[in-house]
Amino acid sequence: MKARVIVTLKSGVLDPQGKAIEGALASLGVEGVGGVRQGKVFDIELDGADRALAETRLRTACEKLLANTVIENFEIEIQSP
Amino acid sequence: MRAAVIVFPGSNREGDMARALRQATGREPDLVWHSQTELPSGTDLVVLPGGFSYGDYLRCGAIAGRAAIMDAVRAHAARGGLTLGVCNGFQILCEGGLLPGVLMRNANLRFVCRMQHLRVERADTAFTRNYRQGQTIEVAIAHGEGNYEADDETIARLEGEGLVAFRYCDPLGRVGGEANPNGSRNDIAGIYSERRNVLGLMPHPENLIDPLVGGIDGRGLFESLAAA
Numbered sequence: 154m155k156a157r158v159i160v161t162l163k164s165g166v167l168d169p170q171g172k173a174i175e176g177a178l179a180s181l182g183v184e185g186v187g188g189v190r191q192g193k194v195f196d197i198e199l200d201g202a203d204r205a206l207a208e209t210r211l212r213t214a215c216e217k218l219l220a221n222t223v224i225e226n227f228e229i230e231i232q233s234p
Numbered sequence: 235m236r237a238a239v240i241v242f243p244g245s246n247r248e249g250d251m252a253r254a255l256r257q258a259t260g261r262e263p264d265l266v267w268h269s270q271t272e273l274p275s276g277t278d279l280v281v282l283p284g285g286f287s288y289g290d291y292l293r294c295g296a297i298a299g300r301a302a303i304m305d306a307v308r309a310h311a312a313r314g315g316l317t318l319g320v321c322n323g324f325q326i327l328c329e330g331g332l333l334p335g336v337l338m339r340n341a342n343l344r345f346v347c348r349m350q351h352l353r354v355e356r357a358d359t360a361f362t363r364n365y366r367q368g369q370t371i372e373v374a375i376a377h378g379e380g381n382y383e384a385d386d387e388t389i390a391r392l393e394g395e396g397l398v399a400f401r402y403c404d405p406l407g408r409v410g411g412e413a414n415p416n417g418s419r420n421d422i423a424g425i426y427s428e429r430r431n432v433l434g435l436m437p438h439p440e441n442l443i444d445p446l447v448g449g450i451d452g453r454g455l456f457e458s459l460a461a462a
Contacts, residue, residue: 166383167417188319218300221293221329224383230413 154199154207159228160220161192195219204231235459237263237279240307246441247284247321252277254440255281258456260359266402268301279316279459281306282323282354284376284438294337294379295325300349304330316360316462317432321377324424333425334392337382341417345378349448350415350437352400352423353407359430360462361399364454370407371451373437375415381416382425389419399424399433 161210162168168190175189197214199207208229237255239248248265255263263281264274273280287298298304304326309319311332319327327333341344349372357367365371384392394396400423404413411423416436424435437451 167341169341169343169381169417172395173343218292218296220295221336223334224338225387 154202154205155232156197156199156207156209156211157232158193158195158197158215158219159192159230160215160225161228162190163226164222166224186213193219207231235278235462236261236274236276237281238266238269238273238277239263239281239283240266240286241283242268242285242301243324244287244289244356245283245285247324247438250440251281251283251320252440254443254452255279255459256261256457258453258460259445260460261332266303267296268303270303271306273303273306274432275403277310277315278462279318282307282311282317282319282326283440284321285322287322287326290379293329295322295327295329297419298322298326299329300332308332311427313414313433314429314431317427318361318459319432319434320438320440321380321389321436322356324436325379327432327434330398333427334388335382335425337379337436338381338383339379340377340381340415345376346380346415347374347376348415349373350375350423351403351405351407351413352437353403353409354388355398357431359399359453359458360427361426361433361458363458363461368407370403370405371454372442372449373439373452374441375437377416377436380418382416382436392422392425393420395428397426397428397430398422399426400435400437420453451455
């Protein structure tokens with residue numbers, strides 16, 4: 154089973170990297186960019202075909218390691234059955 | 235004072251730390267590999283040194299914070315055992331749940347490597363008895379992720395309970411502006427746990443223990459610990 158975990162900074166947390174990217178886009182002439190927030194994507198292969206179990210495992214993975222919940226939110230997408 | 239310095243893949247300040255501990259305590263610290271599950275018996279002080287554990291992969295200190303030895307470190311701290319984390323060690327303490335908050339990318343996005351003044355916020359802890367309250371000391375900093383952040387409630391608690399250990403300041407002890415090298419909230423350079431037996435700080439006192447390298451302001455911390 155394939156899954157994707159998306160980790161993003163919580164709103165209100167300063168993101169200096171996102172700000173630098175925003176500045177770089179402006180200097181490259183990419184117009185109309187109102188803001189950039191940088192996050193992380195994890196593509197994960199899981200054993201078995203039980204979606205509920207996969208969801209539970211991924212939630213544990215996020216809470217234990219993939220996200221620092223002080224500053225980050227996570228989303229889990231299970232992509233194939 | 236029996237000290238144990240924990241070594242992770244990518245730690246690189248354990249030698250400096252061992253030298254500072256040896257000088258102050260007269261005793262060779264134990265070096266403990268991260269995959270161990272127990273501290274040497276009789277360990278009084280656990281030290282997490284600086285470096286780039288696990289190459290800073292995922293988040294600085296995130297993987298080391300969950301290493302096998304960290305259960306023993308958490309148990310040591312929970313018993314009231316003295317625990318010190320410097321630079322990457324501070325990041326590991328935060329990621330490992332021993333201290334609140336997080337060290338984010340420096341606000342100016344630059345790795346800062348320079349001498350830095352700090353204000354000693356209190357001189358009544360096991361780590362700072364050999365300093366004076368409000369004393370300004372000069373030590374080295376070298377980090378890319380030292381920007382201390384926590385939610386408003388946590389910051390208010392740290393301030394209210396006197397858990398800020400050191401603040402970045404100028405040579406006259408004034409905080410704010412250019413004296414803050416990384417954007418840390420409230421100019422925080424180091425914090426204590428609730429019982430003040432755990433200290434995490436970004437600066438490197440272990441590198442200022444010998445007049446040969448330009449100063450000995452770091453000695454006070456190790457001499458305080460040696461006497462604790």
